[in-house]
Amino acid sequence: MFNPWTGRLFSSLLERLPSQCAVCRAWPSRPVCDGCVTRFAPPALRCLRCALPVPAGVAQCGECVLHPPPFDACLTACAYAWPWPELIAQFKFRGEAGWAAPFSTLLRSAPWVEPALERAELVLPIPLATARLRERGFNQAHELARRLAPRKTDATLLLRTRETPAQSGLARAQRLRNLRGAFTLEPLRAAAVRGRRIVLVDDVMTSGASLFAASEVLRTAGASHITAIVLARTEPPG
Secondary structure (H helix, E strand, C coil), rough: CCCCHHHHHHHHHHHHHHHHHCCCCCEEEEHHHCHHHHCCCCCCEEECCCEEECCCCCCCCCHHHHHHHHHHEEEEEEECCCCCHHHHHHHCCCCCHHHHHHHHHHHHHHHHHHHHHHCCEEEEEECCHHHHHHHHCCCHHHHHHHHHHHCCCCCCCCCCCCCCCCCCCCCCHHHHHHHHCCCCCCCHHHHHHHHEEEEEEEEEEECCHHHHHHHHHHHHHCEEEEEEEEECCCCCCC
16 A cells, blocks of 8 residues: 655655656656657647547537536646556556646646636545545545645545446446546535635546536535646547
8 A cells, every 4th residue: 555655755856856757768857858748748729618629710529519518617738648648657556646746737837727726716636535545545636736726725625425436448428427426515614615716626537527526516516617627638539
């Protein structure tokens, strides 16, 4: 099981010391050098509502026009394509919490993320199920959120109410059913979101099931505006 003290030590070292770029192996460098960020996380035209790629001149994809998601906007730093899946796996599954620092920097450089954070009144990480949190030792969404907006981040307001089967391998409709009722607000503080601008933070958006389910809870509680911010967005094949 992941040792939180070891994770904090790794995080400190990763943030403070010069290192080799994890992608091109340039030295000395940050964990991902500027050249690799430019090459593998270029700005792209994306749907304002779900962050999928769209042609020039198109603001929203057809699916979002026909079936708008429960959040108002979705922003991402990169496509979930090489080299990001491997680096995100190191972050999430191998106890390397220090990746939160370069990943949050990457997110801040993405179009419209900084203004969204400035306008937000609350920044809420998508909570992990208890078993996964115990296994990993940290919530990757919380690690990103607290670096993006430390004074606005609240990791105790949005709660995970139950364990759910793993989402990988499930169709989108199954993912949505899987997470129905999986989130709630802390009962004594539910009124804190009424009329507020909220930013939801997660690491990867695939079907959007987690963000959909969490956003529906926030909408019901009266949130005035919800922006989802994710590190990486999966994209349709081809």
